[in-house]
Amino acid sequence: MAITDQVEQLxxxxxxxLGYELVGVEYIQGGPDPILRVYIDAEQGISIEDCERxxxxxxxxxDVEEPIRSAYLLEVxxxxxxxxxxxxxxxxxxxxxxxxxxxxxxxNGRRNFRGVLQGFENxxxxxxxxxxxxxxxxxxxGKARLVA
Numbered sequence: 138m139a140i141t142d143q144v145e146q147l148x149x150x151x152x153x154x155l156g157y158e159l160v161g162v163e164y165i166q167g168g169p170d171p172i173l174r175v176y177i178d179a180e181q182g183i184s185i186e187d188c189e190r191x192x193x194x195x196x197x198x199x200d201v202e203e204p205i206r207s208a209y210l211l212e213v214x215x216x217x218x219x220x221x222x223x224x225x226x227x228x229x230x231x232x233x234x235x236x237x238x239x240x241x242x243x244x245n246g247r248r249n250f251r252g253v254l255q256g257f258e259n260x261x262x263x264x265x266x267x268x269x270x271x272x273x274x275x276x277x278x279g280k281a282r283l284v285a
Contacts (some may be wrong), residue, residue, distance in 0.1 A: 138171075138217045139147070139225050140164045140204060140205060141161075141162040141164050142162065142239060143204040144164075144173065144175075144182050144192075144199070144204055144205075145161075145162050147198055147199070147202050147273075148175070148194075148195050148198055148273050148276075149205060150183045151194050151195070151198060152191055152194070152195070152234060155190060155191060155194060155244070155265040156179060157177040157178065157179050157183075157187065157191060157232060158177065158178045158179065159176075160174070160176035160177060160178050160216045160220070160221065160223065160227075161176050161193065161221055161223030161224065161227075161249075162174065162175050162176070162223075162229070163176075164205075164223070169198045170208050170209055170210050171205070171207070171209040171210070172209065172210045172212060173185075173199075173205065173209050173210070173211050173212070174212045174213075174214060175191065175192075175195055175211070175213045175214070175264065176213070176214055177191050177213060177214075177216075178216055182215070183214075183215035184258050187215075187251075188213040188214060188215070189213075191213045192211060192213040193251045195211065195213065196211055199211070200281035201231050208231060209223070210217060211274075212265065212271055213230075217285075218285035219279070219284065219285040220282065220283045220284055221281065221282050222236065222238075222283065224283065225260075225275060226257075227258045227264045227277065227281075228254055228263075228275075228281075229256050231283060232255060232256040233253060233285065234253065234254055235251070235252065235253055235254075235284040236251070236252070236253075236264065236281055236282065236283050236284060237240070237250070237279070237281070237282050237284055238250045238251075238273060238281040239279040239280045239281070240266060240273060240278060240279050241277050241278070241279045242277050244271065244273050244274070244277070245271065246275060247272065248279070250264050250266050250273065252264045252265045252266035252271075252285070253265045255270055257275070258272075258278070260274060260275055260276065261273055261274055261275065261276055262274075262278070262281070268270075
């Protein structure tokens, strides 16, 4: 199981108990210390105090459970205007909105798509690019973000 999936399972219910939505988790390697980025949201928006509150809660859980055994930086953030998309519910919720999608593996000969989300069906993200609708397997998703 991927680190991001493990972390989500460990922290999602605690974040929801605090009154926030867990948007998603990214684990970024490549610098001196990897970054574990947790995105949260709420109807009223997210403040710095909200991020601090969730960071304190998440840090305690991760210190006990240790899904990552090496040093890393924990960041808690709002999704922002160019909101990252992680789950089926995200692609359904933002149908009709422009997004950029990068796939891990090519689909129909290409990895990058920019167009209007059409929803989610049968495990696939539907996106219209230049009048053509593409069905992209969620399992092969690299990154997806709304276009700000």
